[in-house]
Amino acid sequence: MSTETTGAVDIRGPGAPGPGRHARRVALMIVSKYGTLIAMGIMIVIFGVTVPGGAFLSTNNLFNILNQSALTAIIAFGLTIVLVVGEFDLSIGYAASLAGVLVSGLLVNQGVALPVAVLVTLAVGAVIGVVNGLLVTKARVNAVVATLGIGTTLIGLSYGYTAGSPITAVPTAFTNITLGAFVGIQNPIWYMVIVLVLLWVVLNRTPLGQRIQAVGANKEAARLAGIRTDRVKVAAFVIAGLCAALTGILLASLLGSGTVSAGDGYLLDSFAAVFLGVATLRDGEFHILGTLVGVLVVNVGFNGLSLLGTPTFWQFVFKGGILVLAVALSTVARRYAKT
Known part of the structure; x- marks a missing residue:
């Protein structure tokens, strides 16, 4: 139905974002800021369900993850x-x-x-x-x-x-x-x-x-x-x-x-953590809290894979893969959120 027959006037300019584009932008900005936290939450759920006996979510194991993350x-x-x-x-x-x-x-x-x-x-x-x-x-x-x-x-x-x-x-x-x-x-x-x-x-x-x-x-x-x-x-x-x-x-x-x-070995571990932190809470900025989240993401993955009996080499594949994925996802999300 045209605007002439309804009397409605489309006041949006030709470059103004529509409702769909706005929703996409909001979703992508959420991913760019909270994607790493969301990924860690998903890993916790997956390991909590798949690790036998609920060992992953036990209080002792959660403190063990923090202890492993400290240095x-x-x-x-x-x-x-x-x-x-x-x-x-x-x-x-x-x-x-x-x-x-x-x-x-x-x-x-x-x-x-x-x-x-x-x-x-x-x-x-x-x-x-x-x-x-x-x-x-x-x-x-x-x-x-x-x-x-x-x-x-x-x-x-x-x-x-x-x-x-x-x-x-x-x-x-x-x-x-x-x-x-x-x-x-x-x-x-x-x-x-x-x-x-x-x-x-x-x-x-x-x-x-x-x-x-x-x-x-x-x-x-x-x-x-x-x-x-x-x-x-x-x-x-x-x-x-x-x-x-x-x-x-x-x-x-x-x-x-x-x-x-x-x-x-702390050289690569620390760089992985810091760059994971870039994709957390802030748009591409290095910051202390983001680094902590990055460290926890890596160690949650390491701990869960270890409890599942996964061969050690997969832990290193995980570390490299999640680093590339997190930074790439954050970068792409920010880029498209601005379009």
Whole structure:
């Protein structure tokens, strides 16, 4: 029926979206912001139904997932800060490995007191961050090249310090750092929560965090606004170095030894988590809470597949597949939501 016979007037312009297009846009925006959370919810339901005896949804297993996520989350939180500022850090896994052997060596070989050994190791992590930051800001070396080179150097230092052999027989007080619990919750979970809160506050409620976000959004505009962009980038690398060192310390405590390559695998795990977090709650932005969700998604999948008796290689296929799928889905959803 035409508008002439009804008296109705179509006031929409030729480019205005119709009801169908608007609904599609809303649906796609929901996917772009909450797709990762929805995927995690679906996985929880599937594993809850398929894992025999309801083992997946048991309280012990859910806390086990959090415990397994803790160390990856801590190192990934530090990486998030570097990515927010617009740089990369490929040395974090190797820094964690070096921290593990260093704190173990200080305790076993040098007989250093536990608090001193931990503080010295954290200081070394901060120094690694300073070196990375200065290479990127002052020497103008590409962050990927600089941090990969530093990471390779750290591998050599780890082997030189240990002669390739694990450092064992660490004190019981050191292993109790991670093997203990507080009010029934494993210690690594508490460490994860503390680092999460601290870095969230730093990034969202402090002048340093505002500068980090400003530099990451537009470095030149930040510089013209009076922000010392080089110092801000160095600070971001220092935070990443501290988180990597803390992860290495906790890992050595958990294993009861310092092993040369123990923390290397956290590099890919943390990148997977951070980029999964990009597809969570915000439109393509790196942020701390998103990183936590990314870590949980990966570990929920790992845990569920393990309980189902799936061969180990499928867990790595899952990790790579869900990362690509989540980022691609979020990107496509945002693109079409704007059309």
